[in-house]
Amino acid sequence: MLRYWTAGESHGPALTALVDGFPAGLTVDYDAINSELKRRQGGYGRGGRQRIETDTVTFLSGLWQNTTLGSPLTLQVINRDAKLERLEDVERPRPGHADLPGAIKHLGGVRAVLERASARETAARVAVGGLARQLLAAFSIEVGGWVTELGGVALGDREGSLPELRQLRDTSEIYSLHPERDGEVTTLIDRVGKEGDTLGGVVEVRVEGLPIGLGTHTQWDRKLDGQLAQAVMAVQAIKGVEIGMGFETARRRGSEVHDPIHYAKAERTGPMLGFVRPTNNAGGLEAGMTNGQPLVVRAAMKPISTLRKPLDSVNLRTKQAEAAAYERSDVCAVSACSVIIENVVAFTVAAALVDKFGGDSLEEMQARWKLYQDLAASR
Ligand code: EPS
Helix, strand or coil: CEEEEEECEEEEEEEEEEEEEECCCCCCCCCHHHHHHHHHHHCCCCCCHHHCCCCEEEEECEECCCCCCCCCCEEEECCCCCCHCCCCCCCCCCCCCCCCHEEEEEECCCHHHHHHHHHHHHHHHHHHHHHHHHHHCCCCCCEEEEEEEEECCCCCCCCCCHHHHHHCCCCCCCCEECCHHHHHHHHHHHHHHCCCCCCCCCEEEEEEECCEEEEEECCCCHHHHHHHHHHHHCCEEEEEEEEEEEHHHHCCCCCHCCCEECCCHHHHHCCCCCCCCCCCCCCCCCCEEECCCCHHHHHHHHCCCCCCCCCEEEEECCCEECCCCCCCCECCCCCHHHHHHHHHHHHHHHHHHHHHHCCEHHHHHHHHHHHHHHHHHHH
C-alpha cells in the first residue's frame, strides 16, 4: 500500500512528508519535483510570503544514489519564514478558517490550530505528488491541471494533447488554457484585492495513459472515485469535487450521460483494447475503476478566508463582537490550487497503480503491467 502523511507548521522550521510503500528502483528527478513546488508558489494574486520562500525538496531517507530503496522516504521543504516562536496568539477567529472549531476542539488557542491548518502544508503534498508522477511516467501515464474558472469568470477547457495543454497553461499567469483572457482575470483580482476581499475558482486535472482496471468495484474504501474525492476534498479550501460530467449528470437523461461502447478491431492492442468510447462523460471512471479513458477531476476552491476587510467575529477571551483577525495572506490562490490538485490526484492514481501491480520494485511492477495487458488483450 502506497501512502503518506505530512507534518509541519506554516511558520515552523520545515514541512515534512513520510511516504511509505514506494517501490524500489526509481531514480528521482529532483528538478521535476522542484519545478512543481515553484509552480505552486506562483500564480497571480499570491501574497508576500512567496517572496520570502524558495521551496525545494530534500530527501532525508529512502534513497541511495538518488534511487528509491523501497524503504520509507522522508521529504523535507524548509520554511524560510520560520518565526513560529515569535508569533502571538490570535483572539478573533476568521470565519471560514479552522480557527474557531480548532481552538474549541483542542481547548487551546487559535495560533496552535491555524499554523497546521494553513495551506502552506500543501507544499509537502506537492513534493509527494511530484515524486508519484515520476512513478506514473515510468508507465507513460501523464498528468496535467489548470484553472477553468476564477472569481466567476468561466475560462473553460481546450482540446489537445496533455503536453500541448501544459505548455499553453504555462504561458498563462493564472494557469488557465486561455492565456488570451489573463488580463480580464488579473484586473478582477487586483480590484477585489483593493476592496480587501478574496476570490475562489474551479480547477481541472486530467490523467492520460491509464490502463483499464485501476481501483475496484468490490469494496467502498478502495473505489478509485471515492479515493480521489477524499484526496481532493482534503485540500485546504476545497468545497466541491466532480468527476467527468459531475453534477451536470443529475440534470440529464441516461441516454445523454453514459458513454456508448463501440468496438474497433484496429485498436485492440491500444489501452482501450478495442472498446472505444465516443464520449467521456464518465471522466474515465466507472464503478470505481478506470475504464481506459482519460481521468477528469474538477475541484471548487472557496475564496481565501483571511480578509483584509474582515467579517464579523467574536473575541474569544472577552466574547465581545469584533472584526476577524487579518494576517498577511493571498487574494487568490486558485492557480496554486490547480498545482496542488494535480499532484494529489497523481499520488492517488500512483497508489492505485501500486495496488494493482505490486509495490516492491519498479521492475516487477512493469513486468506485471505487461503481463496484465497481454492477458486482457487475449480475452
Ligand atoms: C495561509 C496564510 C498565508 C499564505 C499561506 C496560507 O501565509 P502567511 O501567513 O505566512 O503569509 O501565504 O500559504 C503559504 C504560505 C503557501 O506557501 O502556500 C493560510 O492561513 O492558510
